Amino acid sequence: MKKYHFILSFFCILCFAANAQEVKRLEDGQSPGKGNLSQVSWLEGFWSGPGLGGDCEEVWLPARDGQMMGTFRFFDQGKLIFSELFFLSEENESMTLKLKHFSADLTAWEDKDEWVEFRLIEIEDQTIWLDGLTMKREGDNLTVWVELESGDQSSVAAFEYTRRDF
Secondary structure (H helix, E strand, C coil), rough: CCHHHHHHHEEEEEECCCHHHCCCCCCCCCCCCCCHHHHHHHHHEEEEEEEEEEEEEEEECCCCEEEEEEEEEEEEEEEEEEEEEEEEEEEEEEEEEEEEECCCCCCCCCCCCEEEEEEEEEEEEEEEEECCEEEEEEEEEEEEEEEEECCCEEEEEEEEEEEEEE
């Protein structure tokens, strides 16, 4: 698995740096933006397409009890490399996306009590900006930009999804 972490980290350093303007960051001391799940119901559904040099699938379930839940899978040449489980939760008139990564054998990348978190910056029409991650829907297409860090370097990866039937 360390081999895939290295490959993923190396690829992330090289990929999609031109999209950096698509990702916003919260400044130190800046409060998260205001929003609720009804503003992002357009995320619901099954999305698939290229990303990170392989094939990706992402599923968003409808909001229930103050959160939307979903999953992500990354395949390289048809083989599952890693997956994510994520929750977009309402918190104090704002929202936070929390996710965990898992290897193909379900070994967690993050410790039991740790999550990767993206706090809300703003929502406009069918675009949501989170701290380091942006999702924008245009018709049956969804583009996701995420800032990836490796050591002291960062890059922005783009995922170009199309809505699919299950």
